[in-house]
Amino acid sequence: MPSARIGVFGGTGFYSFLGDVEVVDVETPYGPPSAPVSIGTVEGVQVAFLPRHGLDHQFPPHKVNFRANVWALKELGVERIVGPCAAGSLKPEVEPGQFVICDQLVDRTSGRADTFYDGPVTTHVGFADPYCPEMRSLAVEAARGEGITVHDKGTVVTVQGPRFSTRAESRWYQDAGWEVINMTQYPEAFLARELEICYVNISLITDYDVGVEGETEAVSHEAVVEVFNANLEGLRRLLVALVPKIPEVRDCICSRALQGARLEA
Numbered sequence: 001m002p003s004a005r006i007g008v009f010g011g012t013g014f015y016s017f018l019g020d021v022e023v024v025d026v027e028t029p030y031g032p033p034s035a036p037v038s039i040g041t042v043e044g045v046q047v048a049f050l051p052r053h054g055l056d057h058q059f060p061p062h063k064v065n066f067r068a069n070v071w072a073l074k075e076l077g078v079e080r081i082v083g084p085c086a087a088g089s090l091k092p093e094v095e096p097g098q099f100v101i102c103d104q105l106v107d108r109t110s111g112r113a114d115t116f117y118d119g120p121v122t123t124h125v126g127f128a129d130p131y132c133p134e135m136r137s138l139a140v141e142a143a144r145g146e147g148i149t150v151h152d153k154g155t156v157v158t159v160q161g162p163r164f165s166t167r168a169e170s171r172w173y174q175d176a177g178w179e180v181i182n183m184t185q186y187p188e189a190f191l192a193r194e195l196e197i198c199y200v201n202i203s204l205i206t207d208y209d210v211g212v213e214g215e216t217e218a219v220s221h222e223a224v225v226e227v228f229n230a231n232l233e234g235l236r237r238l239l240v241a242l243v244p245k246i247p248e249v250r251d252c253i254c255s256r257a258l259q260g261a262r263l264e265a
Contacts, residue, residue: 001024001026001075001076002022002024002039002046002076003039003046003076003077004039004046004047004048004076004077004078005045005077005078005079005248006042006045006046006047006048006078006079006080006081006243006246007047007048007049007050007073007076007080007082007197008047008048008049008050008081008082008084008239009051009052009069009081009082009083009084009085009188010049010051010052010083010084010085018038018040018041018042018049019040019041019042020040020041021038021039021040021049022038022039022040023036023037023038023039024036024037024039024076025037026072026075026076028067028068028071028072028075029071030067030068030071030113031065032065032068033050033065033068033069033071033072034050034051034052034053034054034059034064034068034069035050035051035054035055037049037050037072037073038050039076042239042240042244043240043243043244044244045243047243048073048078050069050072050073052064052066052069052184052188060161061160061161061183061184062109062111062160062161062162062183064184066112066113066114066184066187066188066191067113067116067187067191069188070188070191070192070195070197071116074195074197078197079197079198079250080132080135080197080199080200080250081192081197081198081199081200082135082139082200082202082239082242082243083185083188083189083199083200083202084201084202084203084235085182085184085185085202085203086182086203086204086206087100087156087180087181087182087203087204087205088164088180088205088206088208088209089179089180089181089205089207089209090157090170090174090179090181090209091174091179092208094151094154094179094180095149095205096205096206096207096208097149097205097231098149098150098151098205099143099148099149099150099151099202099203099204099205099234099235099238100150100151100153100154100156100179100180100202100205101131101139101140101143101150101151101152101153101154101200101201101202101203102131102153102154102155102156102185102203103129103136103153103155104129104130104131104153104154104156105130105131105155105156105158105185105189106155106156106157106158106176106178107158107186108157108158108159108160109158109159109160109186109187110160111160112186113187114186114187114190114191115187115190115191115194116191116194116195117194121262121263121264122262122263123194123258123261123262123263124261124263125190125193125194125257125261126253126257126261127190129253130189130190130193130199131189131199131200131201132198132199132200132252132253133252133253134198134247134250134251134252135198135199135200135246135252136152136153136200138200138242138245138246139200139202139242141245142241142245143238143241145241146234146237146238146241148234148237151179154178154179155177155178155179155180156178156180156181156185156201157173157176157178157181157182158181158182158183158184158185158186159181159182159183160183161183162183164209164210165181165209165210166210167210173209174209180203180205181209182203185201189201192254193254193257194258196254196255196257197254198250198254198255199254202235202238204231204235
């Protein structure tokens with residue numbers, strides 16, 4: 001089976017940044033991942049790509065098999081995951097078409113299978129800093145090097161989906177001071193941490209959640225797709241710039257997440 005050190009989750013629009021793709025079916029203890037994994041190269045670096053929603057976007061956010069997806073990349077030798085995603089803005093200064101490299105996460109989902117450790121060995125993995133600090137700084141540097149407008153930090157609140165927020169909910173999130181809203185960052189980022197895989201989020205802002213009062217309309221799926229497609233080239237350039245910068249040697253919190261995490265007799 002081929003291997004890759006870097007993994008990327010995303011949608012079908014990201015295929016064009018990979019060359020000489022080899023498609024691999026990976027079996028996992030948690031069922032099939034969303035799609036076969038495509039392995040190709042970016043500047044000579046092996047990269048494994050997996051569309052989190054499936055090849056035809058057939059899995060809505062609350063139905064994505066996150067455990068199978070993360071496990072499949074681990075099986076292929078992945079140690080670092082880049083997780084681009086479409087996201088909404090909760091602040092006027094975070095504008096559609098811009099990028100946010102998030103540093104914090106709030107979980108507002110429910111009922112998702114969100115751990116690999118259901119017993120019998122109880123495992124408590126720390127998640128105070130949910131995104132790899134080393135990869136975050138590299139992603140910010142790569143974006144700026146490509147002339148992309150990027151916010152170097154922000155909190156993403158992950159909602160259950162597939163519906164968008166009510167105005168009351170969005171106001172609640174805005175009042176909390178959070179910047180970004182999305183439907184897939186949890187448990188994807190946490191599951192990577194449980195397997196000691198580095199994870200960085202790249203949020204491509206497609207809309208203002210329920211709109212900026214008096215200025216913009218509430219979000220629609222059509223508007224999200226339009227802005228996302230318009231900025232795909234910038235995302236591809238960012239990924240191509242980022243991947244070669246990622247070092248092989250790791251010395252971050254992610255690489256030792258299980259140290260002291262298990263309660264063993």
